[in-house]
Amino acid sequence: MRQYWGPHAEFGILRVADDQTYWYWYGYAAMPERTVLDDELGAARERFAGWAAPVHEVLAATAPDVVMRHDVHQLPGGLRRYTTGRVVMIGDAAHGTLPTMGQGAATALEDGPCVGLLVGAPVAAGGRLAPALDGFDAARRPRCRALARSSVASGRFGSHPGGGWQQSVRNSLMRLTPTSAVLRGSHAAMGWTPPQPASPTY
Ligand SMILES: Cc1cc2nc3c(=O)[nH]c(=O)nc-3n(C[C@H](O)[C@H](O)[C@H](O)COP(=O)(O)OP(=O)(O)OC[C@H]3O[C@@H](n4cnc5c(N)ncnc54)[C@H](O)[C@@H]3O)c2cc1C
Numbered sequence: 001m002r003q004y005w006g007p008h009a010e011f012g013i014l015r016v017a018d019d020q021t022y023w024y025w026y027g028y029a030a031m032p033e034r035t036v037l038d039d040e041l042g043a044a045r046e047r048f049a050g051w052a053a054p055v056h057e058v059l060a061a062t063a064p065d066v067v068m069r070h071d072v073h074q075l076p077g078g079l080r081r082y083t084t085g086r087v088v089m090i091g092d093a094a095h096g097t098l099p100t101m102g103q104g105a106a107t108a109l110e111d112g113p114c115v116g117l118l119v120g121a122p123v124a125a126g127g128r129l130a131p132a133l134d135g136f137d138a139a140r141r142p143r144c145r146a147l148a149r150s151s152v153a154s155g156r157f158g159s160h161p162g163g164g165w166q167q168s169v170r171n172s173l174m175r176l177t178p179t180s181a182v183l184r185g186s187h188a189a190m191g192w193t194p195p196q197p198a199s200p201t202y
Contacts, residue, residue: 004052007167010100010159011048011055023058026072026099027159033071040067074098078148082140083133088115095144100155103147103189110192114140118198127200135198147189 001014009027016022025044029035037043041064048055078095082088091108118136123129161170 002054004055005158005167005170006048006051007163008160009047011051013054013058021058021061023062037069039064040069072099074148076148076152078141078144082137082144086129086133088119088133088136090115094140095148097144097148098151098155100158101147101151101189103151106190107144107147110143110194111140113194117195121197122200125200127198127202131201132198139195143192150185150189 001012003013004011009025011025012023014022025048041059041062044067045056045059048059073096075092075094075096078097079089082090082094090111092104094111095107097104097107114136118139119129119132122132122135157170157173161167
């Protein structure tokens with residue numbers, strides 16, 4: 001995947017099949033929430049007119065009827081607890097975060113097996129539900145909160161700054177950042193492995 005950062009926006013391009021490319025942009029749009037434009041593709045072409053050639057190429061190759069644009073919402077910090085009563089909250093409902101690290105769906109998918117391993121397994125073995133739910137919350141909330149914080153930081157550094165000197169400073173800092181530091185950050189986000197099934201508490 002290639003990602004381009006520019007004033008108040010980022011643009012991502014990912015080839016998903018030999019004849020299909022997925023692209024997205026995320027950024028600040030100076031318009032009221034729920035605004036629908038007659039020509040979303042035209043607006044995107046206009047907005048990214050000064051960007052790199054591959055951005056123009058994918059926009060030029062896109063049909064107008066396949067473009068979707070949505071307002072982006074986040075739950076700053078996420079819920080104070082991911083479980084309440086007999087209910088477990090997962091995915092964006094528990095920890096909706098900015099898309100700047102591409103971890104929203106990933107953490108929602110992590111939540112799924114964790115419900116089975118940390119709640120389902122101990123309860124099926126005869127354990128009480130309440131401690132199992134506490135265990136799920138204790139395992140998931142710190143990780144998802146940390147990723148949400150990193151997503152905000154990544155946005156502030158990457159796609160939120162305006163044009164001019166802010167872009168120059170950001171680009172210079174990026175050039176100075178060792179690849180190993182970037183890889184360490186990526187691994188912290190994406191190197192997740194599922195927990196062992198929790199033991200029942202009677
Ligand atoms: C621009 C952008 C790029 C992103 N890129 C990435 C990425 O690269 N990688 C990544 O991991 N994540 C990415 N994400 C985040 C990802 O899309 C979300 O985190 C993920 O979709 C959350 O999944 P979810 O199932 O929790 O919620 P949702 O996908 O919102 O699903 C909830 C579903 O519940 C339905 N629903 C709501 N209310 C009801 C109701 N009362 N009854 C029945 N159904 C209901 C909704 O219609 C919806 O279908 C991106 C997000 C954005 C905005």
